[in-house]
Amino acid sequence: MAQRFILNEVSYFGAGCRKELPAVLKRLNLHKALVATDKGLLKVGTAKMVTDVLDEAGFPYEIYSEIKPNPTVTNVKQGVEAFKKSGADCLIAIGGGSSMDTAKGIGIVSNNPEFSDVVSLEGCAPTKNKSVPIIALPTTAGTGAEVTINYVIIDEERQAKMVCVDPNDIPAVAIVDPELMYTLPKGLTAATGMDALTHAIEGYITKGAWVMSDMYELQAIKMIAENLPLAVEEPTNPVGREGMALAQYIAAQAFSNVGLGLVHGMAHPMGSLFDIPHGVANALLLPTIMEFNMPKCIEKFGVIAKTMGVDITGMTAEQAAQAAVDAVRALSIKVGIPQHLSDLNIKEENIPALAAQAIADVCTPGNPRDVTEAEIIELYKKVL
Ligand SMILES: NC(=O)c1ccc[n+]([C@@H]2O[C@H](COP(=O)([O-])OP(=O)(O)OC[C@H]3O[C@@H](n4cnc5c(N)ncnc54)[C@H](O)[C@@H]3O)[C@@H](O)[C@H]2O)c1
Ligand SMILES: [Fe+2]
Numbered sequence: 492m493a494q495r496f497i498l499n500e501v502s503y504f505g506a507g508c509r510k511e512l513p514a515v516l517k518r519l520n521l522h523k524a525l526v527a528t529d530k531g532l533l534k535v536g537t538a539k540m541v542t543d544v545l546d547e548a549g550f551p552y553e554i555y556s557e558i559k560p561n562p563t564v565t566n567v568k569q570g571v572e573a574f575k576k577s578g579a580d581c582l583i584a585i586g587g588g589s590s591m592d593t594a595k596g597i598g599i600v601s602n603n604p605e606f607s608d609v610v611s612l613e614g615c616a617p618t619k620n621k622s623v624p625i626i627a628l629p630t631t632a633g634t635g636a637e638v639t640i641n642y643v644i645i646d647e648e649r650q651a652k653m654v655c656v657d658p659n660d661i662p663a664v665a666i667v668d669p670e671l672m673y674t675l676p677k678g679l680t681a682a683t684g685m686d687a688l689t690h691a692i693e694g695y696i697t698k699g700a701w702v703m704s705d706m707y708e709l710q711a712i713k714m715i716a717e718n719l720p721l722a723v724e725e726p727t728n729p730v731g732r733e734g735m736a737l738a739q740y741i742a743a744q745a746f747s748n749v750g751l752g753l754v755h756g757m758a759h760p761m762g763s764l765f766d767i768p769h770g771v772a773n774a775l776l777l778p779t780i781m782e783f784n785m786p787k788c789i790e791k792f793g794v795i796a797k798t799m800g801v802d803i804t805g806m807t808a809e810q811a812a813q814a815a816v817d818a819v820r821a822l823s824i825k826v827g828i829p830q831h832l833s834d835l836n837i838k839e840e841n842i843p844a845l846a847a848q849a850i851a852d853v854c855t856p857g858n859p860r861d862v863t864e865a866e867i868i869e870l871y872k873k874v875l
Pocket of ligand 2: 773
């Protein structure tokens with residue numbers, strides 16, 4: 492069987508690496524950018540840390556900031572219009588998964604106008620042309636969307652998240668500057684960091700996992716266990732932020748190429764139907780779904796426990812596997828993630844609608860243990 496691995500053409504890492512941006516734009520022979528970001532990042536001054544670099548270099552740009560967390564088809568369509576009007580030849584995405592995913596949608600539709608309805612991009616759409624060049628600067632340490640071939644957009648009509656998988660959408664260049672993450676509040680640092688841990692764990696146990704993806708995911712698990720509490724407790728400590736910035740990128744390098752699983756499949760409907768932040772939804776579900784997956788993952792869970800720093804000497808394989816679930820739950824509680832759907836105002840009568848979307852989600856078939864809709868209902872009930 493052939494294995495495929497797709498990554499950015501070039502990526503930069505380290506505090507202050509956003510200053511490479513003018514040289515990148517020059518090398519790619521680009522002349523004007525549409526900056527895709529959101530209102531929160533404009534307000535808090537993080538987007539300005541990047542546009543200052545453009546200003547200093549005299550590089551022209553316009554800003555499109557009509558992007559909401561858990562972005563929509565409308566966000567993409569308006570962005571396509573803004574891109575056309577601006578006369579730009581590239582996109583600079585500054586933000587979390589929402590800004591980067593919207594930029595991917597804009598870039599794909601602009602160069603493949605036959606998909607301008609956006610909804611036909613769901614799944615693996617047969618686009619012919621590469622996206623408009625995207626330079627992506629993440630401001631959360633979570634999604635790794637700067638290196639993935641996926642983007643997630645809400646179809647408002649169906650109130651469902653569409654996962655779009657398309658190698659043509661990958662940002663040409665990723666600039667992963669941990670200084671852009673210092674302003675991320677505690678709750679979002681915790682949630683986005685737990686999203687990254689979910690990527691690493693699901694990417695490690697997914698059906699498509701293999702030696703190369705395992706190498707990335709285990710390193711990411713180790714770095715997240717070591718750095719997430721520090722990033723949450725001390726937002727401007729460069730060690731925690733740099734560790735998380737790298738770890739989420741490393742996790743995404745692999746999961747983008749091998750897929751995810753049921754945690755993402757069940758988290759997506761929580762985002763589309765209840766606007767729950769993506770990382771919170773994943774974190775809340777992760778330990779319970781690990782328990783469900785345990786029979787298929789005993790050995791790998793033991794490795795996860797060890798990688799997270801648990802001393803598994805003398806444990807049986809089952810005890811070591813349970814120790815992984817316990818370590819994940821303890822980390823989630825430590826960083827302040829809510830543990831029940833009822834904490835998020837989701838009620839028992841909402842579960843069938845959530846389950847109907849979860850069973851149809853693109854991520855669900857990647858789960859190591861096959862699952863039925865009835866089992867998904869039971870899993871949501873467990874975390875109620
Ligand atoms: N493309 C992929 O591979 C992929 C993977 C996982 C998730 N996703 C998608 O990404 C989206 C979630 O992205 P996210 O979790 O990164 O959050 P986000 O982009 O939705 O941002 C959440 C909030 O955080 C704020 N914020 C972001 N960075 C900040 C900073 N440095 N300082 C202050 N505030 C900041 C934003 O303004 C926003 O209000 C979801 O739609 C999810 O489905 C995509
Ligand atoms: Fe995710």
